[in-house]
Amino acid sequence: MISCYMLGDKFFTEPKKYQNFDEIIEELNKNRDEIYSYPSGAIVEITNKYSKILSSDRKFLNYEGVPFLALWLKKSNIIKLLCLDLNKQEYLDDFIQIEDNKFMKAQPRGVVCHFMAGNVPTLPIYYLIQALLCKNINICRVPLESIRIVAELLKPLVDIKVNYNGVEYNGITLLKSISIINFSRDNIELNTEMSKVADVRVICGGEKAVNSLSNLQKKTTCKDIIFGPKYSFAVFEKSAMESLNISKTFDDFAKDIISFDQKACSSPQVLFIEKSNVTLKEAALKLSKSLERVLKRYPETEINQGTSANIINKRGEYLLSPEKDIICSRDLQYTILIDKDIALEEPIQHRTIFLKEVEDIFEVCKLVTPRVQTIGIASEDNNKIINFANKVSLNGVDRLVRVGFMNLYDSPWDGMLFINQIVKWTMLNLN
Incomplete structure (x- = not known):
């Protein structure tokens, strides 16, 4: 019927x-x-x-x-x-x-x-x-x-x-x-x-x-x-990490994470940060502050039992591993999981983001397949990003956009x- x-x-x-x-x-x-x-x-x-x-x-x-x-x-x-x-x-x-x-x-x-x-x-x-x-x-x-x-x-x-x-x-x-x-x-x-x-x-x-x-x-x-089904992630290039605007950049990225509770195909699941004078832990702390700041503008969302269990289990895994680190809210509002494995992780959603450091953003090219929809970009070096876009789009990605606009519907899609x-x-x- x-x-x-x-x-x-x-x-x-x-x-x-x-x-x-x-x-x-x-x-x-x-x-x-x-x-x-x-x-x-x-x-x-x-x-x-x-x-x-x-x-x-x-x-x-x-x-x-x-x-x-x-x-x-x-x-x-x-x-x-x-x-x-x-x-x-x-x-x-x-x-x-x-x-x-x-x-x-x-x-x-x-x-x-x-x-x-x-x-x-x-x-x-x-x-x-x-x-x-x-x-x-x-x-x-x-x-x-x-x-x-x-x-x-x-x-x-x-x-x-x-x-x-x-x-x-x-x-x-x-x-x-x-x-x-x-x-x-x-x-x-x-x-x-x-x-x-x-x-x-x-x-x-x-x-x-x-x-x-x-x-x-x-x-x-x-x-x-x-x-x-599609997968999306973001890359922060060295020039963005060392920019005076880095706090705003993390605020913009926080919006991408929070929107649609990471359920959209365009929602970022992993952030790759190019090595700079900002350590990975410092970057995670900056992202944590941005998430706390931006979350105040959004209404609280319900979280189902399955997602809650996945977040708690993943937090436990990262807390117990000497090679991993974690920054998270006291409740389940957000979770930042830090490790060195250059991979696209299984999405957990509900403001759970994996944070990884790479020597060069071009290292992620090998991870890109036609299943990747969107790569969020933070960079002040347009020439480098155009070269990067040429390589990753050949492998399959459909969209490369500034962070803060990952979930903005546009064309082509x-x-x-x-x-x-x-x-x-x-x-x-x-x-």
Whole structure:
């Protein structure tokens, strides 16, 4: 049974039940022509107004990740995103001449089916907005623990109205192109039915979930966009460690650690520090002070028993080993684990970071595989970092960003220009 929490412009506190996807698709198709008639510029104006609502209401800002989301939704960023992914935003609205008597247009692919993971509750909004910018209709399967937040974040669109080129356009039209649903991720029958109606499948999750969903029956014309399990870490180059700005750098890195409780694919799990006149223990103490300082700005988060046990066990291991060291809070607020093993450690989460020293940041190149998503960078030597980026990106990393911005959603993401993937490029040749 499908539990539907939102369909068209209706939100259901008690989910509406469906046996299959027929009625959901029928309802979404009613709005297909209307959203297709919306100029991309009008949709950009709606998202910009949406950004202002999210950023000005404490109710929304209290949800983790919403400040990042509100920033991403701003008009200037969305226009930049469309230009990067499509080269010209105008491709979304009409056939654009590319040569003599030759034209091209970015058409919506149709039904985008989103199979979402639950590690970052705001993530579905990013993918939904991009699909709406391209005038697709959307079925989004959201984990039960995230549905309330996703629904609350979408509700402001109901009342948004904008004037674009003298015509009024409504946020509710975007909502009519979305259905938010939930059913057991282990329900093979419903997963298969959802897969079969998709023109695009956006699959997020761990290795088991990705493999299972990827192998489901689908249309031969269906496009798959897969965001599988990824790993992220950071490197502090010598020039950053010896800079007068090192305290701010550690503050920025603390935000990366704290955001999303280290559950995001972009969350750092290890920090490699290049040898400098700052010892590893001194660096750990600086990070400890930054974590304590920055944590005061964040609400306390619950920690489950399994994670608590993992942290306690790992603390015991590092306390008992003469070759390891540890700096941590009295409670389980944060844990800094210090050792000399140049490796990517298994994530523990809940503000648990491994700290390691390297003679040269290039030592970590051998650790990078396509499973690495983001490397946070702290350096004042841009030439060295460009050389470093060339080497590690050849091995597989997708993003290298300044610390403090590791969890900021941008494009490309996971090595892909997402918007480019959810349109169908159509050519008109009049020669």
